Amino acid sequence: MEVQANMATKDRWITANEAAVILSRNTDHQVSADYVRMLARSNKIEYRARDGRTNEYSKASVEAYRVRPQKTPRVRPRASTRQEKEEAIA
Numbered sequence: 001m002e003v004q005a006n007m008a009t010k011d012r013w014i015t016a017n018e019a020a021v022i023l024s025r026n027t028d029h030q031v032s033a034d035y036v037r038m039l040a041r042s043n044k045i046e047y048r049a050r051d052g053r054t055n056e057y058s059k060a061s062v063e064a065y066r067v068r069p070q071k072t073p074r075v076r077p078r079a080s081t082r083q084e085k086e087e088a089i090a
Helices: 002-011 018-024 034-040 059-064
Strands: 047-048 055-058
Touching: 018 034, 018 055, 018 059, 034 055, 055 059
Parallel strands: none
Antiparallel strands: 047 055
């Protein structure tokens, strides 16, 4: 019985590569393991230290998070810093 409880606990925590695959399934572009680590550092997904070097990520937290599709407008668009080219009227 103890082995089954341990397996259930282990299934709830996944690696960065497994989290990247799950996030990629829910969006229109490929998500990297580096992006998963950035989400964890900014506390957008739950994580815990596996050893001194690697982290594990909560599977439920990863599945609940949604990555914004590429080339969609931001919620609060920033003002453009580009200078408009004046069209010469000939």
